[in-house]
Amino acid sequence: MAEASVLANGQMACITKKILLEGTLSLDSPLLIGTGLTAREARQETDMQVLKDKKERPFIPGTSLAGVLRTLLEDEEAALLFGSAERGEKAGGAQSAIDVEDVLLEDAAIVVRDGVGIADFARTSLAGRKYNYEAVERGAKGRLRMTVTVRRAHAEKGLEEAVQTLADRLAAGVRLGALTAKGFGKVSAADVRISTYDFSDFDDVRRWLFREDAKCIAHGSKAAGKKRAGVFSVDAAFAIRRSLIVRENDVDEKAAERKVKSQQKKSGADFLIPGTSIKGALRHRALEILTILKKPAAALDGLMGCSTDARRQKSRFLVDEAYFRKGVKPQAHARNRLDCFTGGTVDSVLFTDEPVWQEKPGEATLRLHYEIENYAPWEAGLALYLLRDLWQGAIPLGGESSVGRGLLEGIAATVSFDDEVLEIGAAGAVEKAAAEKLEAFAKALRDMEEEAKEA
Incomplete structure (x- = not known):
């Protein structure tokens, strides 16, 4: 009986098929997967350094990619594909069926970003909160390869469906690494494909042994990958x-x-508004809105995250970095520093900045995108209030807001949630049915109780 049981288990462990998921992984925004070392430990000037191999080439560890991909699947699919940590047969533990390879990034440029902590209401910098970090600039690419080993014991259909889900999500784009809530770590594989070696087919066995290409059976669908439950997103076009x-x-x-002291920040040939700037401005305004409506400010930590000695909370409010090029032009602007008492100019303090200026009034020049994962109705209402204030020029982005810079004018917007896609046109025009749905979210914020959970 024992021998028969061992034989049966051996037969169930037989490999029947190999499924390959391959493509080219592209960085759509900067990527930071850090070493975990401090500046002193790494003997570097930056506070956080990009993870590199022994040849100083940045790469994405298979562990990082696998960890993110696992969260995209339902629990049963995740356990089937990635295995489970439970011990023993009775506990239901299972070996992982997937092997995720490291992604070595080619043509990777390392950039250094910096930031500073800002006080919520005063909007002034916090002492000792200046920091900088490395990141791999967007545009770098790497070879993506994952191998799924299908055994006789597996529910083959379930495995293939899980692999297709991963392919769809990779085609649409996923976020990995650090600072994902602030626009970093967006990667995608537009050409991702699924191939198989079926070991019941002699030709496939020969292809596997001679390392020939497998038969392609499917591709990732960007449209299917964009469908995500429980996500409220805003995508809007603005003029400066x-x-x-x-x-x-x-x-x-x-x-x-030309004696210019500072210019508009750029990423490659595009002008850039960093996600950290956008997230900071939106958080500050969100706090003001909650205060005006007499709602608990602590609820914002559950939405936009927090990092204090007492508490750490991951943000569910995600923004994208804004890249733009057309419709604006850089123009130097010289100014004098004034004496705050006399109103006269201060001697020898002439400085020149080079901001970007809108060329044609009312023409869309940049897009902003933000979204909330696992949103509550009141959180969607807050996102709409933020859209309104951006639209009306009440939320300045960037520096020198005291002299009128950074104000936007709304042109068009798309609000998506669950299976709904609502369009907002020029001058904020929206259909009546859509307006009623949006108003329901705004009302949920206004009706939020003081004892609301810090979600």
Whole structure:
């Protein structure tokens, strides 16, 4: 009997098929997967350093990618594909069926970003909260490869469905690494494909042994991958009312010759509003809205996250970095510093910045995107209040807001939640049925009780 049981178990462990998921993984925004070392430990000037191999090439560890992909599946699918940590047969433990390879990034440029902690209401910098970090600039690419081993014991259909789900999500894009709530770590594989070696087919066995290409049976669907339950998202187009600047003090040679002290920050050939700037501005305004409506400010920590000695909470409010190029032009602007008492100019304090200016009034030049995962109705209402204030120019982005920079003008917006897609047109025009649904979310915020959970 024991021998028969061992034989049966051996037969169930027989490999019947190999499923390959392959493609080219592209960075759609900067990526930070850190070493975990401090600046002193790494003997570097930056507070956080990008993880690199022994040849100083940045890469995405298979563990990081696998961890993110596992969260995209339902519990049963995740256990089937990635296994479970439970011990023993009676506990239901299972071996992982998938092997996720490291992704070595080619043509990778390392950039250094910096930031500073800002006080919620005063909007002034906090002492000792200046920091900087490395990141792999967007545009880098790497070979994506995962191998699924199908055994006789597996529910083959379930495995294939789980692999297709991963392919769809990779085609649409996923977030991994650090600072994902602030626009970092967006990666996608538009050409992702699923191939198989069926070991009941002699030709497939020969292909496997001679390392020939497997038969492609499916591709990832970007449209299918974008469908996510429990996500409330806002995608809006804006014009810049006047000018905008997120300072980059390391100016180019031509600007230095013209005595320009700072320029609008760029990413490659595009102008850039970092996700940290957008998230910070939206959080500050969200706190003001909750205060005006006399709602518990602590509820914001459950939505936008917090990091204090007493508590750490991951953000469910995610923003994208804003890249733009057309419809704006950089223009130097020289100013004098004034004496706050006399109103006169201060001697020898002439400085020149180079913000970007809108060329044609009312023309969409940049897009902002933010979303809430596992949203509550009142959180969706808060997101709509933020859209309203961005639309009306009440939330400045970037620096020098005291002289009118960074104000936006709404052009069009798309609000998506569950299976609904609502459009907002020029001047905030929206259909009556859509307006009623949006108003229901706004009402949920206004009706939120003081004892609301810190979700």
